[in-house]
Amino acid sequence: MSLARIVYRTEQFRKYLGIRAAPLDLSEARETLTPAQVALFLRLQPGEQAHSLEVFQRLRLEGETGPDLQTAALLHDVGKSRFPLQVWERVWIVLARKLLPGRFQAWGAAQGALDELPWWQRACAVAAQHPAWGAELAQAAGCSRRAVSLIRRHQDHTPLDPQNEEDQLLARLQAIDDLN
Numbered sequence: 001m002s003l004a005r006i007v008y009r010t011e012q013f014r015k016y017l018g019i020r021a022a023p024l025d026l027s028e029a030r031e032t033l034t035p036a037q038v039a040l041f042l043r044l045q046p047g048e049q050a051h052s053l054e055v056f057q058r059l060r061l062e063g064e065t066g067p068d069l070q071t072a073a074l075l076h077d078v079g080k081s082r083f084p085l086q087v088w089e090r091v092w093i094v095l096a097r098k099l100l101p102g103r104f105q106a107w108g109a110a111q112g113a114l115d116e117l118p119w120w121q122r123a124c125a126v127a128a129q130h131p132a133w134g135a136e137l138a139q140a141a142g143c144s145r146r147a148v149s150l151i152r153r154h155q156d157h158t159p160l161d162p163q164n165e166e167d168q169l170l171a172r173l174q175a176i177d178d179l180n
Helices: 003-019 027-032 035-041 046-061 067-075 078-082 087-099 101-108 119-140 145-153 165-179
Strands: none
Touching: 027 035, 027 046, 027 067, 035 067, 035 078, 035 119, 046 067, 046 165, 067 119, 067 145, 067 165, 078 119, 087 101, 087 119, 101 119, 119 145, 145 165
16 A cells, blocks of 8 residues: 555545544535435434535536536445444454455445344455445435446446446546545
8 A cells, every 4th residue: 555545545534533523514515405315314324414415525626517427426425324333343354455455345245134243254245245235225215327327336447448437437536535
């Protein structure tokens, strides 16, 4: 792991801890999402809400105002609400991805009753599977087909030169998500 990535992850961790104590201004989420989607957004942990709001705000600052991308920005991590993670589990995910990539992939593919898995395997499964879970939740909350697809694909590898509009939106979402 590069020094820049270590600094980035350390800052991300520090921000996450600080956000947990501060109330968030959710007005932008409430203005953008339907009531059912706001209810879904509110299932996120405070640090995840803050992250999603940062992604949303950064996209808006860069002129990205399309409703599908804005909705996906706010709800891209909502699948994590099925199995909320503790801070130390988030640290484990980062370490496992880097130091044990084969194991991380195997643990991430776990199926069935995830609450019965050992914590280290469940955390990896949440990290790997939350995009699909989030897409299911977003679809049930009435999100557009494109927003659901962006949520489902937000951790997928995108082509270096995206050709269609959805892939271009996905590349924008991923670029901003990686910065925050």
